[in-house]
Amino acid sequence: MTWAPGRITEAWTETPGTRSLVIDIPHWPGHIAGQHVDVRLTAEDGYTAVRSYSIASSSTSKRLEITVDKLADGEVSPYLVDVAEVGDMVEIRGPAGGWFIWRQHAGARAGDGENMRPVQLIGGGSGIVPLMSMIRSHGDAHSAAPFRLLYSVRTPERALFRDELVRRAAEDAPLEVTWNFSRATPAGWPTPPERLDREHVMASVFAPAERAAVYVCGSTPFVETVANWLVDAGYDAADIKTERFGGVVPA
Numbered sequence: 001m002t003w004a005p006g007r008i009t010e011a012w013t014e015t016p017g018t019r020s021l022v023i024d025i026p027h028w029p030g031h032i033a034g035q036h037v038d039v040r041l042t043a044e045d046g047y048t049a050v051r052s053y054s055i056a057s058s059s060t061s062k063r064l065e066i067t068v069d070k071l072a073d074g075e076v077s078p079y080l081v082d083v084a085e086v087g088d089m090v091e092i093r094g095p096a097g098g099w100f101i102w103r104q105h106a107g108a109r110a111g112d113g114e115n116m117r118p119v120q121l122i123g124g125g126s127g128i129v130p131l132m133s134m135i136r137s138h139g140d141a142h143s144a145a146p147f148r149l150l151y152s153v154r155t156p157e158r159a160l161f162r163d164e165l166v167r168r169a170a171e172d173a174p175l176e177v178t179w180n181f182s183r184a185t186p187a188g189w190p191t192p193p194e195r196l197d198r199e200h201v202m203a204s205v206f207a208p209a210e211r212a213a214v215y216v217c218g219s220t221p222f223v224e225t226v227a228n229w230l231v232d233a234g235y236d237a238a239d240i241k242t243e244r245f246g247g248v249v250p251a
């Protein structure tokens, strides 16, 4: 894969500290939901920094949209969240990743075998981003495959795509969304905030016998803890795909 010049054409704040960017790249081939791109920034003195960002947009279009969560002491994310402007150029490599992916099959219907396999998504914090691409692709392709999302986030203010998730769960019949708020809940929420635990996960996900395709994404501890709970509960490890955010990509 080679580096291609990309122009930021749209940018907006998703939540305090997170920002979505649309990047236009000539001859962009499109992507599969769950894939990511590498973003390379080059300073005036030639110093470069590369980080991976999941593609947030639906794979039913060729739009390349990423959503970046700012780490206060980070090198790249504060630039993309606070400094980069519409019209700026960045370099992009991708789309990358052939494992943590979900392919939508337009209009998949009952009896359609693998295309109708239930899908269980479990995201922590900004780990929702590649899962959001799967949800958008599923909805935009009018797939009838049963989809469930368990989204764990600290506070309602930090929940990415909250309004869209609520809307899609209401409109897209085969999408169910369960929330876990660990530090503060929305007003009137029926339960107090609590750290995501084994019981909450098992009460929210498809039963192991349903053989759902499972995608877990978030910080390394979040992903490892949740994946271990699922295996303990009888999930086949081969059905669980994980993606861990964090770390530096070689340039």
Ligand SMILES: Cc1cc2nc3c(=O)[nH]c(=O)nc-3n(C[C@H](O)[C@H](O)[C@H](O)COP(=O)(O)OP(=O)(O)OC[C@H]3O[C@@H](n4cnc5c(N)ncnc54)[C@H](O)[C@@H]3O)c2cc1C
Binding pocket: 036, 051, 052, 053, 054, 055, 067, 068, 069, 070, 071, 073, 074, 075, 076, 077, 078, 126, 129, 130, 219, 243, 244, 245, 246, 247, 248
């Ligand atoms: C496949 C993949 C997809 C990713 N997709 C996204 C995405 O969609 N949105 C997004 O915001 N990020 C995503 N990331 C994380 C992203 O690549 C960067 O790691 C993140 O933006 C931090 O980069 P930075 O340069 O700001 O921080 P750095 O300068 O790299 O790190 C600053 C400090 O934070 C620590 N750190 C680095 N990354 C994380 C992290 N994710 N969580 C907690 N601590 C961390 C470092 O160890 C260091 O102490 C993804 C990572 C991978 C591997």
